[in-house]
Amino acid sequence: MTIDSAPIPVTLRWAVRLLWAEAVAVGLIAAWLVWADITATTTDLASALLVTAFAIGGAVALWALGRALLRRRAGARAPAIVLQLMLLPIGWFMIQAGLGWLGVPLMALGLGIAWLLVSPPTTRALGFE
Known part of the structure; x- marks a missing residue:
């Protein structure tokens, strides 16, 4: 078993926490949709x-992207960023709707x-530098 000597940077830890919080929120919406x-x-x-x-x-x-990022899988960063950028038009239309x-x-x-996902500490931790 190998242990990564470099600790996970704070930026990556917070990105994962927030992704998981989003997953829980969307999961609660999904549960409500099932009930509906x-x-x-x-x-x-x-x-x-x-x-x-x-x-x-x-x-x-x-949830899976957060887990992959916690394991420092560099390939999970781009899909996670895309999902976050999808919140921009959603937020914009919500603003337009009052x-x-x-x-x-x-947003x-x-x-x-x-x-957080493109910050230098996260970029280094994922091996992009």
């Missing part, structure tokens, strides 16, 4: 199941995690 699918009186079943599956897949992807109280923090969260 089961208790709905009328629904377009195919659309409901597709949206629910998308939420479950998003939660699993966020939900700025939610859209602005979502800040996405940019913050993306910054």
